[in-house]
Amino acid sequence: MRLILMLLAVLAGMALVVVGVPSVLVGIAEQRHIDRAYVVGFVPGSGCGDAHALHLSVRDGEPLDCVSAGLFGSGKVRLPGFTDAQNDQVDTLAEQLGSNGLSAAEQRAIQNQVDKLTATVPPSERPYHDQVVRGTGRAWLGAGMVIAGILGCVAALVLGPPKQRRAT
CATH class of the missing domain: 1.10.287 (Helix Hairpins)
Structure with missing residues (x-):
């Protein structure tokens, strides 16, 4: 036993x-x-290096399609839990600041805006x-x-x- x-x-x-x-x-x-999930990846070229929810080109501030092979990207700002208005707000800021390329200060300004908007995302809309x-x-x-x-x-x-x- x-x-x-x-x-x-x-x-x-x-x-x-x-x-x-x-x-x-x-x-x-x-x-x-x-x-x-809410850290913006700033990409110097056209490739995507890390697993961020949003990648922006340093050259012009445009959102990049950084998705796995076989999936279709939108080329738009789409952060988890953000409303369409909040996504548009980040997109507009990136377009305005990125018209002549994104400096380090402009990248920080975009990340700061994302951080402010992230604070308003309810826990029920966050990843996991x-x-x-x-x-x-x-x-x-x-x-x-x-x-x-x-x-x-x-x-x-x-x-x-x-x-x-x-x-x-």
Whole structure:
């Protein structure tokens, strides 16, 4: 009976590790996306370097289509949770400031405008708002699962089956 309980404890520990490791990775990726959702990517050329929700060309302030292969971009400012008026406000500012190229100060002005508008976005409209555990919370939960799984396996193996006594 003790052997069966030990095997069940090891299996439960392994299951926690198997579920915990992907949770850590997904949580880190989600948090990275959440952190970059409202950061404007300013691109010196025509390519897109990072995973930002909005990329603007430094040459003229135009929004760039930076989407994965196989998807269609709009070439418009579309930030998560922003209203059409707010997106138009950012687009207009980028067009005005970018007519002769975007300097570092103009890039900061656009980012500051996005930050001001971001403060008005309700939590229900932000990325991953519909998940109870997301980002760093998911990563910490996964890390706890990994630790609990490893400790469970170690404890089960240390406390393993009793040593058999030899009859004399």
